[in-house]
Amino acid sequence: MPYGLQHEQEDIAPVLLHYEEYESLRLCDYDGLTHQEASFAMGISRPTFTRIYAVARQKVAMALAEARQLRIEGGKIYYDSEWHICRNCGCYFNNPDKEETVVKCALCGSSDIDSENDTIPSGNSECVEYRVCEHCGAVVNQQLFTIEGYYTCPACKHQHHHCRRKHNNY
Amino acid sequence: MKVAITSEGNSPESKVDQRFGRCSYFVIYDTETKSTEFIPNPNRNAREGAGPASVQLIAAKNISKVVSGEFGVKIKPILDSLKIQMISVKDEKSITEIIQLIENNK
Numbered sequence: 001m002p003y004g005l006q007h008e009q010e011d012i013a014p015v016l017l018h019y020e021e022y023e024s025l026r027l028c029d030y031d032g033l034t035h036q037e038a039s040f041a042m043g044i045s046r047p048t049f050t051r052i053y054a055v056a057r058q059k060v061a062m063a064l065a066e067a068r069q070l071r072i073e074g075g076k077i078y079y080d081s082e083w084h085i086c087r088n089c090g091c092y093f094n095n096p097d098k099e100e101t102v103v104k105c106a107l108c109g110s111s112d113i114d115s116e117n118d119t120i121p122s123g124n125s126e127c128v129e130y131r132v133c134e135h136c137g138a139v140v141n142q143q144l145f146t147i148e149g150y151y152t153c154p155a156c157k158h159q160h161h162h163c164r165r166k167h168n169n170y
Numbered sequence: 171m172k173v174a175i176t177s178e179g180n181s182p183e184s185k186v187d188q189r190f191g192r193c194s195y196f197v198i199y200d201t202e203t204k205s206t207e208f209i210p211n212p213n214r215n216a217r218e219g220a221g222p223a224s225v226q227l228i229a230a231k232n233i234s235k236v237v238s239g240e241f242g243v244k245i246k247p248i249l250d251s252l253k254i255q256m257i258s259v260k261d262e263k264s265i266t267e268i269i270q271l272i273e274n275n276k
Contacts, residue, residue, distance in 0.1 A: 043243045089259075089271060090259075090260065090261055091237075091257055091258060091259045091260075092257070092258040092260070093255060093256065093257040093258065094250070094255060094256050095255075096249075096250060096253040096254060096255045096256075097253065104275075105275075106235060106255055106257050106275075107237065107257050107259070107268070107271050107272065107275065108271040108274060108275055109271075109274060109275035
């Protein structure tokens, strides 16, 4: 935890950096992900991510400029429970009771299980955004939709004002 | 113990529905009485909030495990706090196969 110059002075309040703001800085500036990839890793939309990230930078800059203490706490966060993968039936399952250790698969009872760590999509190839044409049902790479105020499906030339989004690794 | 399985149809041969909130049917399987119950999902065509509404439906039935394809970001925290175990099955399995796996588990 970084201490500002005047950390012993009681009257200067520390800058509170929320957990999600810290996470956005870590993913973007430390891990070097793009906003798109980082938002995907955090399970939020790209615009929401950019908003959180902007606040995070503003707070860090404030702490540096005003030599205030930076404290990481609070925010809207959710800790995912442990997830495991079964090599026998190929299913994923979580552990709702954190006190008990998982020894066998919740579905088939096999003991051939592996703990699953969250894999952050790396590289653009895994994080291509797809759009589903509501008119003809074609799944098309978003970049192939031409933007002229709205999206036009390259398959049926149907024009959309907004389309459903689809990620290929979801 | 009761297990909820999301289903694409109302027969035991149907496949597991990959969606949770907007699945066609919920299959409630009781491991003690070995009974299966098919419940049509009322939130199937809901405009929004299908996930949390489906969780309420499940939670009211005293379910301890849920088998589905994918769980959305709104559903995971709720199921976690209710201590309901989530099991995600990615490959196409029928309801009978899932029940068979649960039975062999005991």
